[in-house]
Amino acid sequence: MSRLLYEIGCEELPAKVCGVILRQLGGDDGEEGLVQRLLAEHRLLPEGGGAVARVLVSPRRIAVLVDGVPEEQTARVHTFRGPRADVAFDAEGQPTRAGLGFARSRGVPPEHLRREVVDGTEFAVAVVEAERRATIDELPAFCVELLKAIQVPRGMRWGARPPGADEYLRFSRPIRWLVCKLGRRTVRFSFYDLECGDVSQGHRVLGAPAAVGDAADYERLLEQNGVVVDHERRRQLILNGLDAAADDGDWFDPGDVLEEAVYLVEWPTVHRGSFPTGKLRLPADVLITAMQSHQRYFPLRERQAALLPAFLYVSNADPAHAAVITHGNERVLDGRLDDAEFAYDRDLAEGLPAMAGRLHSVVFHEKLGSLADKTERLERLAAWLADQHGDTALAEVAGHAASLAKADLVSQVVIEFPLLQGTMGGIYAAAAGLLPAEAAAIGEHYLPLSATAPPPATLAGGVLAIADKIDNIAGAWVAGEKPSGSRDPYGLRRAAMGIVRICLQSALRIDVTALIGEALQGYADQGLAFDRAAVVAEVRAFIWERLEGLLLDEGVPYDAVGAALGSSAGDVPGVAARARTFATLQRSAVFLDAVTAYNRCASLAAKAAGAVSPAAVDSRLFRLPAETVLYEAWHGAVRWVEDALGDLDLVGAIGAAAALRPTVDAYFDEVLVMDEDAAVRGNRLAQLAGVTALVRQIGDFSQLAV
Secondary structure (H helix, E strand, C coil), rough: CCCCEEEEEEEECCCCHHHHHHHHHHCCCCCCCCHHHHHHHCCCCCCCCEEEEEEEEEEEEEEEEEEEEEEECCCEEEEEEEEHHHHHHHHCCCEEEEHHHHHHHHHHHHHHHHEEECCCCEEEEEECCCCCEEEHHHHHHHHHHHHHHHHCCCCCCCCCCCCCCCCCEEECCCCCEEEECCCCCEECECCEEEEEEEEEECCCCCCCCCECCHHHHHHHHHHCCCCCHHHHHHHHHHHHHHHHCCCCEEECCCHHHHHHHCCCCCEEEEEECCCHHHHHHCCCCHHHHHHHCCCEEEEEECCCCCCEEEEEEEECHHHHHHHHHHHHHHHHHHHHHHHHHHHHHHHHCCHHHHHCHHHCCCCEEEEEEEHHHHHHHHHHHHHHHHHHHCCCHHHHHHHHHHHHCCCHCHHHHHHCCCCCCHHHHHHHHHHHHCCCCHHHHHHCCCCCCCCCCCCCCCCHHHHHHHHHHHHHHHHHCCCCCEECCCCCCCCHHHHHHHHHHHHHHCCCCCCCCHHHHHHHHHHCCCCCCCCCCHHHHHHHHHHHHHHHHHHHHHHHCCHHHHHHHHHHHHHHCHHHHHHHHHHHHHHCHHHHHHHHHHHHHHHHHHHHHHCCCHCCCCCHCCCHHHHHHHHHHHHHHHHHHHHHCCCCHHHHHHHHHHHHHHHHHHHHHHHHCCCCHHHHHHHHHHHHHHHHHHCCCCCCCHHHCC
């Protein structure tokens, strides 16, 4: 057994590409990576497993280290079935001409043919073992295939296409060297204009070319030349350096700069810089964004308190020149903050209401109008949502906030730092003297920024955020730019998940169908044409898919989610409460009684779907006492079920439905539903349809696996 080293050296890779390559080669979410799969395909894994593969990625190299590689390929046996045994062998058991031909076609001596019974028939069988090559002879094919299999976003090509090549090699950055070692032996092969050998490259400044004598020495040798190959070790070195350099403060990383820094450096050192104390007059979000979005710095604050006029940065340069490098970083940041300060003061002087007056000249979408048009739609939606919630004060706050929510998009700070949209609106609103609730709503209305990020903390912010998100979703459908497959350029899946999460957090029982219709009305008022019914149906399904995914991630069973979505509930909290309750009660006797009562009635009512309605029940057509008993029990349960559902008391609603089971069972024991008299039969089916419709308000129990 030997250690395998395969290194692909290149120009500096983008940090995001490093992560993509790492997941492809090493695997992700329990899936097998390219390295393991190709090792298996080339039979370079030992019998019974045991090989340990590591993928190490840094800006200038991709390294694969595999321990326990066998000296030759593992066995692979193929069994081929030939003619029937009575055709392949004569009476004495010797191969016939057919048997000899079969043996010759499979490359085995005739005496090695075997007999095997398949489905009662005996056949001649040839067992052929594939050639077992020395591992060092198979590795060139493995290395080339692995390199070609790496998929990178926006691959580039460089140099000349080699003679005979079908196409250019495309990679994220030019590949400059290849190294492959099997223990102490060098694996040599050609790939385009590269010759694989044993010479790696050290750090651009701190290292030099290094000949790898043994694959086992690779990481130590590279470290001697200024390269920490293991990305996880680099991450830990950076964390240690940040903790040490923070000194009297706490470093923090709201922009997740750390993950990028790991793949920007090969020899990480952490240093501290500062900026003028006077810049602290700027909002903290402006300072943090200037440090992180442009420069990848880590801000510092007093122990969980105010910002300090200092920052930390990760360097890939010679630590001996840290003072010069720090001074350069300070000058760059100082320039950025000067620009931000000028923009901030100019915005304050203009004021948010004046900015809102300029929105008519900014296009929101070429098919959907200007930002002023969007603002009008937001005001309408926010007022409607507040009205649905039954809160007059909320309507005033959300409506006024909606009128100014998009104003900061024309501010100088947001033009400089787009990540601060909404945030700056809240800051400028407070400076303009708006109510704190209005300023908070404006600042929160883009939240949540991801499927797991915090939603708005205030109710007005949640209402405005829902209005903004449903307007974006409806607009995409109206403009014919709905998401498809993995394509979602406007982040509409995130927006729909945001609506779901806000409704759940704030217990907003807003009918989703009505919400979509109200959003579409804003576009209809602008004179835009679209198929309203089709858009409503598709957008509703789009939002329910997000809720379904959220509930499944919680561990709610699939059938419980399906039963909840099949209910009459039109609001997110109503559906979620049903699914979670079904999952909790699914094995309880009372729940099974409710399910049984529903399914017994629904099975027959479905046969007459569209032919009868609960309103068609005529008690004068009853022929048996059981019909009257069920009729009275059904009507008596209506108030209990509907009142309980109104309060989201699912346990109470299920209890009311379960109480119908004895009556339903007695009904089916005594009543022949499919009576010969058409009027009686229709009346009985209508009554069963009525019971089914009542219980279906709770859930479509036919979807449950019980």
